[in-house]
Amino acid sequence: MLRVEDLELYYGDAQALDRVTLDVPAGEIVAIVGANGAGKSSLIRAIAGIERARAGHIRFKGRDITQMESHQTCDLGIGQVAEGRQIFPSLSVAENLEMGAMLARARAKARETMDEVFTLFPRLAERKGQLAGTMSGGEQQMLSIARCLMGQPELIMFDEPSLGLAPTVVQEVLHTIRLLNRRGITILLVEQNVAVSLKLSQHAYVLENGRVVMSGSGEQLLQDDRVRQAYMGL
Ligand SMILES: Nc1ncnc2c1ncn2[C@@H]1O[C@H](COP(=O)(O)OP(=O)(O)OP(=O)(O)O)[C@@H](O)[C@H]1O
Ligand SMILES: [Mg+2]
Structure with missing residues (x-):
């Protein structure tokens, strides 16, 4: 590949x-x-x-x-989960995920993908309105993986x-x-x-x-x- x-x-x-x-x-x-x-x-x-x-x-x-x-x-x-979890701290969990779906390849399916991502990470679903910067380190790492998935990487x-x-x-x-x-x-x-x-x-x-x-x-x-x-x- x-x-x-x-x-x-x-x-x-x-x-x-x-x-x-x-x-x-x-x-x-x-x-x-x-x-x-x-x-x-x-x-x-x-x-x-x-x-x-x-x-x-x-x-x-x-x-x-x-x-x-x-x-x-x-x-x-090609998706990337960079060192140091580059999330947007002053945006909510859901907004961070939306940012991940800005790619042309992902935009049309963003809503569907977000449902899949929330199934995979129920904790993020519970916290979709929370500001990303206030989440724990582990939750932020999950969010950065989830955001990457929103771009439908292979x-x-x-x-x-x-x-x-x-x-x-x-x-x-x-x-x-x-x-x-x-x-x-x-x-x-x-x-x-x-x-x-x-x-x-x-x-x-x-x-x-x-x-x-x-x-x-x-x-x-x-x-x-x-x-x-x-x-x-x-
Ligand atoms: N933006 C940069 N400008 C100048 N030198 C850099 C830059 N980024 C990395 N380097 C240098 O390139 C070399 C490789 O760095 P790199 O960050 O790729 O290593 P790494 O294997 O990821 O290390 P670590 O395990 O510490 O993350 C190092 O000597 C580093 O100082
Ligand atoms: Mg490194």
Whole structure:
């Protein structure tokens, strides 16, 4: 579904991604693992069209999206749940969801999609009039996932979805990701909890200093001594 080939990204003279190549097959959960500053968020932002690659290619469903703007990638079906839950705090839950359905691909079905989203997240239905900024961290994370769903994505890229959440809420978020995947949404997951993200994923890539240094099935990487030492403290 998504293919990244020899992608290079720079911030000024500083290289953030160095010939990154990876595949995200339709229907799978693919994890990106790496230390702080490895380039994980940069990779997601490059795919989303927020950062511009200097070299390489990004293809989505066979189409070259390397030079596309973010609104174009969204309209093709690439959704993003960004780091730090970018909701609109002074808008209500329902208004936040409506914002997620502004895309051409989603507008006509917005009402229907909102019903589906409320079925998936009953807590959001209970709180549709509440200002988003007054919700708990976990509820805000659910809202940002729900808002992404309003755009009817085929691929969702998650950047550290469990950051700063209590363990029970983390479980809820991971459960939601698995559920969305079972419903046919392809997932690219960046998650600080390496053990969990490797368990969840069919394939995983290890990013170090902007380079892919290892890849394999989640299971394989989970057994790998280097991965266990470097990222799981084992
Ligand atoms: N807007 C920017 N301008 C300049 N340098 C940046 C910018 N964004 C990221 N970088 C640099 O690019 C490198 C990769 O950053 P990135 O945020 O992609 O890492 P990351 O793997 O997501 O890290 P973390 O786990 O801390 O979120 C870092 O050295 C970072 O300082
Ligand atoms: Mg990051």
